[in-house]
Amino acid sequence: MKKIAIVGSPNVGKSVLFNNLTGSYATVSNYPGTTVEVSRGKAVIGVDEYEVIDTPGMYSLSPITEEERVTRSILFEEAPKVILHVIDAKNLERQLALTLQLLEAGLPVMLVLNIMDEAKALGMVIDTELIEKELSMPVAGIVAIKGSGVDVLRGMIEEYSAKIFIHKPKLNQSEEFDYNAGIKRQERATEIARAVINYEKSAGTGIKERLSRIMMNPFAGGPILLFVLYYGLYKFVGTFGAGVLVDFLENKVFGNFVNPFMIKWITAVLPVKILQDLLVGQYGVITLGVRYAFAIILPIVATFFFAFAIIEDTGYLPRLAMLVDQFFKKIGLSGRAVIPLVLGFGCSTMATMVTRTLPTKRERIIATLLLALAIPCSAQMGVILALLAGRPLAVLVWLGVIIFVFFIVGFLASKLMPGEEPSFYMEIPPLRLPQVSNILRKTFSRLVWYFKEIFPLFIFASILIWLGQITGVFGVLVRIIQHPVSWLGLPDKASVAFLFGFFRRDYGAAGLYDLKKAGLLSGNQLVVACITLTLFLPCVAQLLMNIKERGIKIGIWMSVFILFFSFGVGFMVNLILNLFHIIL
Amino acid sequence: MGIQPLSKLHVKDKGVIAYLHTKNKSQVQKLMSIGVLPGMHISLIQRFPSYVFSIGHSQFAIDKEQAGAIYVRVAKH
Numbered sequence: 001m002k003k004i005a006i007v008g009s010p011n012v013g014k015s016v017l018f019n020n021l022t023g024s025y026a027t028v029s030n031y032p033g034t035t036v037e038v039s040r041g042k043a044v045i046g047v048d049e050y051e052v053i054d055t056p057g058m059y060s061l062s063p064i065t066e067e068e069r070v071t072r073s074i075l076f077e078e079a080p081k082v083i084l085h086v087i088d089a090k091n092l093e094r095q096l097a098l099t100l101q102l103l104e105a106g107l108p109v110m111l112v113l114n115i116m117d118e119a120k121a122l123g124m125v126i127d128t129e130l131i132e133k134e135l136s137m138p139v140a141g142i143v144a145i146k147g148s149g150v151d152v153l154r155g156m157i158e159e160y161s162a163k164i165f166i167h168k169p170k171l172n173q174s175e176e177f178d179y180n181a182g183i184k185r186q187e188r189a190t191e192i193a194r195a196v197i198n199y200e201k202s203a204g205t206g207i208k209e210r211l212s213r214i215m216m217n218p219f220a221g222g223p224i225l226l227f228v229l230y231y232g233l234y235k236f237v238g239t240f241g242a243g244v245l246v247d248f249l250e251n252k253v254f255g256n257f258v259n260p261f262m263i264k265w266i267t268a269v270l271p272v273k274i275l276q277d278l279l280v281g282q283y284g285v286i287t288l289g290v291r292y293a294f295a296i297i298l299p300i301v302a303t304f305f306f307a308f309a310i311i312e313d314t315g316y317l318p319r320l321a322m323l324v325d326q327f328f329k330k331i332g333l334s335g336r337a338v339i340p341l342v343l344g345f346g347c348s349t350m351a352t353m354v355t356r357t358l359p360t361k362r363e364r365i366i367a368t369l370l371l372a373l374a375i376p377c378s379a380q381m382g383v384i385l386a387l388l389a390g391r392p393l394a395v396l397v398w399l400g401v402i403i404f405v406f407f408i409v410g411f412l413a414s415k416l417m418p419g420e421e422p423s424f425y426m427e428i429p430p431l432r433l434p435q436v437s438n439i440l441r442k443t444f445s446r447l448v449w450y451f452k453e454i455f456p457l458f459i460f461a462s463i464l465i466w467l468g469q470i471t472g473v474f475g476v477l478v479r480i481i482q483h484p485v486s487w488l489g490l491p492d493k494a495s496v497a498f499l500f501g502f503f504r505r506d507y508g509a510a511g512l513y514d515l516k517k518a519g520l521l522s523g524n525q526l527v528v529a530c531i532t533l534t535l536f537l538p539c540v541a542q543l544l545m546n547i548k549e550r551g552i553k554i555g556i557w558m559s560v561f562i563l564f565f566s567f568g569v570g571f572m573v574n575l576i577l578n579l580f581h582i583i584l
Numbered sequence: 585m586g587i588q589p590l591s592k593l594h595v596k597d598k599g600v601i602a603y604l605h606t607k608n609k610s611q612v613q614k615l616m617s618i619g620v621l622p623g624m625h626i627s628l629i630q631r632f633p634s635y636v637f638s639i640g641h642s643q644f645a646i647d648k649e650q651a652g653a654i655y656v657r658v659a660k661h
Binding site: 009059060062064088090091093094095097119122177179182183186187190212213216218318321322323324325326329334335423424425426427428 | 609610611612613614615616617618619621622623624629630632633634636639640641642643644645646647649650
């Protein structure tokens, strides 16, 4: 099948155009570097069917990041029939340099000027026909998010692909970067831009720009961050998602209807006790696995993804990144890491995948470690906050210890790990009003991803626990874990929760929740248990993702460290609380 | 005013990039790839906690080390 590759700098709307051409959905957001995986879809243009490839953002053909390398290899090895170079129309002058580089490489490029509306709002009038003449290539002007100009673009693609017969990129294009050639290209780009852009009166510094300056102000930044965290995370995800929705789904829907109905029905049709246990027993696939997945995890993760999508699409995150950069440098990361780390509060497994957008291996390893160790995912945090509800002092101690661990471990890791100090550069996109349809689609597509990856693991975990119980392995393991658990000053029953914790961190926390409801844990015990569980081994999904992204050696080594470290910290906290007779 | 590194400029200063100077080659490449090239007009928007500048209609945030690598011929006010 003939291929169309969409390329361009980060944050110019490649994914929106992809969605437009194919009718399928790739994640779109207002921060650079969202497209981590290459999306592929099909589009019918004219009478032909094409495979459309949405590539990660690239600034130049000489790759710096892993993503740029991926895009480069698509262009040169997959030999697409048409390459759409998408640029942000208002940045024509700057981004045209890459167009020139693509043309020099002999690639079949078409230029797509996107976000024409924002350029127009700035008073820019762009003569696309003149660009066509100057560069002898087709040029289209579109507003992808509104779909305007896309039909014309389709027609142009049809025409263009009929015209090119042989496609022969100059394969000798070296990856080496050439300073002088870069300057020459920019000179030419500037020359063309000056010729084709006319200015009408511009609207001046708008309200968005003023708001943007406030968001980047270090003194206003703190209160804004607190506002976002309080309303976005605490109120919406914590109180509404983890409180109201979980309560409704768990107690009303599952507690009153689904579980009693399933137990009755399964017991009636399946008169084998051992299979009944598998499906509707204490740790059954339906009564535990499905209930946890749908009634506890789903509402929390869904509300988080929804809030995150809004925050993401406004363009707040790059502004947050520039505010925290200096701070993050102390833990071996740059401001760029704020994106995977914040996403980690939703799903650390997904966030570990997003660490790919970090430029050096060192930063990726440190971010992965911190995600696995000290960033609780939304599901876990929801249950932990429920566990500690009504004990503000306990919440403070838990929070204090986790933040302390986050910085100490980050600081030590940055001191111990060899490699270059990170450097920070990031485009600050304009603030945009999020579009409801995009927010909903993005939330939905992330949830679909989450369920595809995570749901089978819940079921798998239930089956493992069932197997462990009937074979007696589970009992042996629980007895083994009882020792370290008792060193933490916790009751024997808590070891069951810790064993669950290995299958899913939040599973473990949810197990503790049952203990708390039974009145088996004191305030101190709750805090120690929550701290240990937060730091404890990542869930199976994250362990697998760590191995996949960082390699088996680092993945395993990290898990062993976390295992000992989490129990060590729990032990220390318990010791200190006892030593000073503190009762929480 | 002469030529000064971006890190020495004041907020609202404007100028034209004269050259890039750093020991680190990949740093030059990074800056050039985002459009920080000799001849481009640049203006400094913010210095703290990170340097924010605009080139054309884009804004970028960078750290102090990189701001020190961009030498700007400052325009008279």
